Amino acid sequence: MAEGTVTLASPCSETLSTTIQMTRPLSGESSYSSSAPAVGPVSLVQRPGLTPAYVLRILRYRWGLISILGLMAAAIGFWVNHLFPPAQAKYTTHALIRLEPAEGLPAGTPARAEPRDLRTEVELVKTQFILTTALAQGPAADLPSVRRDPAAALQWLTAELKVEPVGPQILRISLVGSDADELPVLVNAVKDTYLREVVGAEQTRRLKRKEFLETVYEDCERRRTALTQSAMKGEETGTADERLLGERLSLLQSELFRIETDLRRSQLVVDVNRVQPDAPVSPTTVEELAEKDPLTRQHRSRISQIDVTIAEQERTRINPASYEPYRALARDRKNLLDAVEDRKQTLTQRSTESAADGRQKRTGEAHARTVRLEEERKLMRELIARTRDELKQCKADASAQTCRQYAAERLETISKDVSDELTVLRLELKTIARTASIQDAAEPVVKQPSRQHLRTWLALAGPFLLVVAGVSVWELWAWRIYGPEDVREGLGVHVLGVVPRLPDRTPAKRVADVWPNPLTDSVDAVCAALLHAPRSGASPQVIEITSAAPGEGKSTLARHLAINLARAGKKTLLLDADLYRPAAHVAFDLPMGPGLCEVLSGEVTLAKAIHRSPADNVFVLTAGTATAGAFREIARGAIGGILGDLRTEFDAIVIDTSPVLATVQPLQVGRYADAVVLCSLSAVSRSALLVEAIRRLSDLGIPVAGVVVNGAEEVGRYKYYSRSGCPTPPAASPIS
Numbered sequence: 001m002a003e004g005t006v007t008l009a010s011p012c013s014e015t016l017s018t019t020i021q022m023t024r025p026l027s028g029e030s031s032y033s034s035s036a037p038a039v040g041p042v043s044l045v046q047r048p049g050l051t052p053a054y055v056l057r058i059l060r061y062r063w064g065l066i067s068i069l070g071l072m073a074a075a076i077g078f079w080v081n082h083l084f085p086p087a088q089a090k091y092t093t094h095a096l097i098r099l100e101p102a103e104g105l106p107a108g109t110p111a112r113a114e115p116r117d118l119r120t121e122v123e124l125v126k127t128q129f130i131l132t133t134a135l136a137q138g139p140a141a142d143l144p145s146v147r148r149d150p151a152a153a154l155q156w157l158t159a160e161l162k163v164e165p166v167g168p169q170i171l172r173i174s175l176v177g178s179d180a181d182e183l184p185v186l187v188n189a190v191k192d193t194y195l196r197e198v199v200g201a202e203q204t205r206r207l208k209r210k211e212f213l214e215t216v217y218e219d220c221e222r223r224r225t226a227l228t229q230s231a232m233k234g235e236e237t238g239t240a241d242e243r244l245l246g247e248r249l250s251l252l253q254s255e256l257f258r259i260e261t262d263l264r265r266s267q268l269v270v271d272v273n274r275v276q277p278d279a280p281v282s283p284t285t286v287e288e289l290a291e292k293d294p295l296t297r298q299h300r301s302r303i304s305q306i307d308v309t310i311a312e313q314e315r316t317r318i319n320p321a322s323y324e325p326y327r328a329l330a331r332d333r334k335n336l337l338d339a340v341e342d343r344k345q346t347l348t349q350r351s352t353e354s355a356a357d358g359r360q361k362r363t364g365e366a367h368a369r370t371v372r373l374e375e376e377r378k379l380m381r382e383l384i385a386r387t388r389d390e391l392k393q394c395k396a397d398a399s400a401q402t403c404r405q406y407a408a409e410r411l412e413t414i415s416k417d418v419s420d421e422l423t424v425l426r427l428e429l430k431t432i433a434r435t436a437s438i439q440d441a442a443e444p445v446v447k448q449p450s451r452q453h454l455r456t457w458l459a460l461a462g463p464f465l466l467v468v469a470g471v472s473v474w475e476l477w478a479w480r481i482y483g484p485e486d487v488r489e490g491l492g493v494h495v496l497g498v499v500p501r502l503p504d505r506t507p508a509k510r511v512a513d514v515w516p517n518p519l520t521d522s523v524d525a526v527c528a529a530l531l532h533a534p535r536s537g538a539s540p541q542v543i544e545i546t547s548a549a550p551g552e553g554k555s556t557l558a559r560h561l562a563i564n565l566a567r568a569g570k571k572t573l574l575l576d577a578d579l580y581r582p583a584a585h586v587a588f589d590l591p592m593g594p595g596l597c598e599v600l601s602g603e604v605t606l607a608k609a610i611h612r613s614p615a616d617n618v619f620v621l622t623a624g625t626a627t628a629g630a631f632r633e634i635a636r637g638a639i640g641g642i643l644g645d646l647r648t649e650f651d652a653i654v655i656d657t658s659p660v661l662a663t664v665q666p667l668q669v670g671r672y673a674d675a676v677v678l679c680s681l682s683a684v685s686r687s688a689l690l691v692e693a694i695r696r697l698s699d700l701g702i703p704v705a706g707v708v709v710n711g712a713e714e715v716g717r718y719k720y721y722s723r724s725g726c727p728t729p730p731a732a733s734p735i736s
Contacts, residue, residue, distance in 0.1 A: 055468070058475045062683070066471050073463030081459035093183045094174035095191045096166070096439035097121075118165040125163045125173060125194050128154075129364055132357050133193050140189035143182050151353060157186060170438075180443075187441035195437060205372060210425045212376070217418040223248070224411035245391040245407065252387055256380040263373040269366040273359050280352075289347040296343050299336045306333045386410065479687045481680050483712045491687055493694065496677060496706035497526035499557065523557075523564045526708055530675060531568075540674030540705070542643055544655045546666040548693035552681040553710035555583040558656035561677075566617035570651035573610065575621045577639070577669050578658045579630065582623030588613045595624025599642060600633035606645055619650070634665060640672045660693035667700055675705035682711040 058066075099121060124130070135146050135154055146153045157175075166172045175187050223244070290296040306329050313320045313329070320326040390410055481487060484495040499522045531539040545558035555578070562574040576584035577596060585592045590611045594604040599621075611620045624630070633639070646653055655673060657666040670676050676697055680690055690707070697704050 055472050058472050062471055062475065066468055069471070070464040070467040073467045074460045077459035077463040078456070081456060090176055090178060091180045091183055092174060092176045093187055093441045093443070094172050094439075095187050095437065095441045097171045097173065097191060097194070098436055098438045099169040099171065118169070118171065121171055122163045122165070124198055125171070125190065126158070126161060128158070129360055130190065130193050130197060131157055131161070133197060133361070134186070134189040136357070138189050138192065139185050143185060145179070145182060150350070157190075161190065173441075175441075184441035184443065191437055191440070199436075201368060205368075206425055208372075210422060213418050213422050213425070217415055217422060220411045220415040220418065224408050224415060227405075227408040227411065242391065242395065245387060249384065249387045249391060252380055252384045256377065256384060259373055259377045259380055263370060263377060266366050266370040266373060270363055270370060273363040273366065285351065286344050286348050289351060290340070290344050293343060293347060296340055296347075299340045299343070303333055303336050303340075306336070383414075386414075480683055481685045481687055481690065481709065482682050484709045486687065487680065487690070487707050487709060491691060493690075494706035496529040496708050497522055498712045499523065499526075499553070499560075499708060499710045500712060519560065520564070523560045526557075526561060526677075527564050527568065530677070530705060541647060541651070542653045542655065542673045542675075543705075544657055544666065544670050544673035544676045545679065546657045546670075546676060546693075547659050547679040548661050548685065548689040550581070550659050550662060552659075552679045552685050554659070554679040555587070555656050557677075557679050557708055557710065558654050559584065559587050562618055562652075562654040563615050565652045565654070566615060569617075571617055571619075571649075572652045572654065573619045573621060573646060573650040574613070575646075575653060575655045576623040577655050577665060579623050579626040579665065580658050580663060584620050584656060585622040588615075588620055590620055590622060592622055593624040595622035596642075597624035597626050597630035599624075600630045600638055601627060606642060621646075634668050637668075637671075639669055643672045660696055661689060667696065667702065670697060670702035671700065673702070675703055677705055678707045680707055680709050682709060684711075 099118070131154060134140055135150060135157065140146060143153075160175055160177065162172075162174045162176075164172055164174075173187055173191055175183050177183050227244070310320075310326065310329055310333070313323065313326045317323055317326070390407055393406060484498050487493050488495045500518050530543065543561070545554050545561065547554040558574060562572045566572040574584055575596065576582050579597065582592065582595075584590070585595075588611075590613065594609045596609070598604045599606050599609045609621055609624070611622065612618075613620045643653065655669060657669050660666045660678075666676075678690065678693060694704055
């Protein structure tokens with residue numbers, strides 16, 4: 001081997017330069033040789049691809065992590081889906097109303113009912129009075145959404161209800177919503193309310209008009225008959241005619257006075273309802289509403305129960321305020337009182353809104369009555385004007401007979417006009433109504449389907465699959481070692497053995513029986529690979545146990561390897577050279593010092609620093625108390641002289657050192673070892689770090705015997721050892 005130098009940095013306070021002469025034999029340096037070449041520098045092979053087989057392998061080793069993260073992600077996805085739900089399915093339904101003039105009028109009779117403007121009918125259907133009445137009466141009042149919040153239901157209905165003409169004199173009332181059961185009920189309620197409150201009111205007005213005209217007609221006929229008979233007999237005089245016209249004029253004026261009085265009252269009611277503000281709801285009324293409200297009674301009943309419990313706590317405890325249940329009851333009582341007050345405010349608001357709706361209805365009725373009275377007043381004034389003209393004409397006419405004849409003719413003309421109007425009204429009432437329903441709202445049809453189930457499945461499965469993909473990519477980047485095939489085939493590195501782990505499903509009562517068998521056999525297999533492989537030289541005497549990174553089981557392997565070598569009949573020494581995290585003294589319950597550091601510093605002799613362990617034929621040289629001087633002595637090669645002395649006393653020396661990539665001590669100590677064994681932990685160790693550790697050891701010419709994989713599973717091993725009646729060999733160690 002060519003001579004070379006390597007500069008190593010010591011972890012002590014000062015930086016030292018240590019020259020390693022690779023060709024100069026040092027005291028205690030290894031003279032071990034093997035026909036099987038040691039592991040040389042390893043080049044990083046290409047990372048495995050993200051294939052289905054690789055993903056299944058990751059699922060096998062990371063199922064716990066994937067299950068936890070997947071369930072958490074699925075729960076978050078479900079919560080987000082619940083927080084932002086998709087749009088519900090939209091349904092639509094409609095009803096049709098026909099607007100036509102009355103049929104069956106006689107030829108030549110002027111029709112009084114002309115078709116209204118469709119825009120006027122649309123506005124009438126969508127008035128707040130119609131919508132409020134529709135929600136307050138009939139089946140619509142029993143709908144859950146209306147009972148829950150009438151104001152919100154009215155606001156939604158006002159915004160969503162559509163009334164539009166679809167043909168000559170035909171209106172369509174349509175509604176779009178997410179509740180297929182409520183839509184037809186609401187549409188039919190609006191249609192029926194419009195027909196009842198608007199069309200029905202017009203029908204009622206016609207009936208009253210018919211009764212009035214029938215009274216006028218009968219009076220005119222009676223008076224005309226009387227005048228005719230008087231003219232024929234010549235018994236009536238001009239004075240009688242004037243008296244008759246005067247009585248008629250007085251009667252009409254009295255009727256006009258009554259109509260104007262009723263008209264002023266109606267106008268006063270309309271004005272008062274428009275300007276008069278809503279009276280506030282009295283506390284007594286609010287309390288009555290609260291007594292009738294089931295929710296308020298429930299809250300008050302719960303408050304009474306809490307008061308009884310609080311009184312019981314105050315009577316039985318000295319300081320109930322420090323008792324957490326007492327404080328919780330007090331908080332619950334306060335929350336219930338606040339809920340009762342909030343409920344009272346809600347009831348007050350509903351009562352105020354109901355009073356406002358009633359006032360609006362009364363205003364509409366008064367307005368309709370005002371319109372009717374104005375028409376009657378106009379008719380009365382026309383009749384009075386005619387009567388006055390007749391009276392003047394009668395006075396101006398010198399002949400009483402002529403006056404009577406004229407009065408009779410005028411009454412006949414009036415009777416004819418009234419008779420014509422009565423004929424039209426009777427025919428309108430008997431024939432098809434001007435406004436009628438031709439189609440009720442049927443079962444709604446789907447306008448926009450819902451995707452709730454699809455989104456729910458995506459919210460659950462999507463995050464879980466993302467977690468699987470994320471963990472797979474993460475594991476692909478980490479490039480971990482899961483089994484011996486990853487080291488032997490993936491990296492091309494010799495595997496000395498596999499130390500399995502105890503299966504999680506092994507019953508607790510059988511752990512003590514099952515665990516020693518596979519552990520002992522696994523460590524024996526490692527010993528056999530080190531000691532009994534075909535070689536040209538002697539078996540390795542000094543074995544260094546290390547790892548690429550911390551936490552990969554090197555100290556445990558070193559301890560069990562020493563015990564198994566001693567069980568094989570070799571006088572074995574376990575040397576704890578991990579000065580940063582020594583573990584041998586804890587495992588064997590020995591004092592930490594004096595140990596290696598004290599021997600390196602010259603404080604004690606080597607013989608006094610070696611301790612006998614509880615295991616047979618196993619001796620331990622603990623790490624001792626680490627000092628800067630101990631690190632300097634290791635860097636100078638003093639460890640070689642100590643190992644040279646130990647070679648003469650012990651058959652096998654197992655050195656537990658710190659990780660290769662963490663400190664420089666494994667490289668300094670490895671120069672004097674016959675073989676270096678690297679540990680890796682299944683599902684933890686990373687291939688890149690293991691390759692780097694082998695490269696560093698190989699660059700210094702340190703022989704690497706191979707790799708031991710800790711925690712890997714071997715198929716069939718535990719089934720074999722778990723058979724009943726299988727003898728259990730002696731425990732490999734007094735410790736676990």
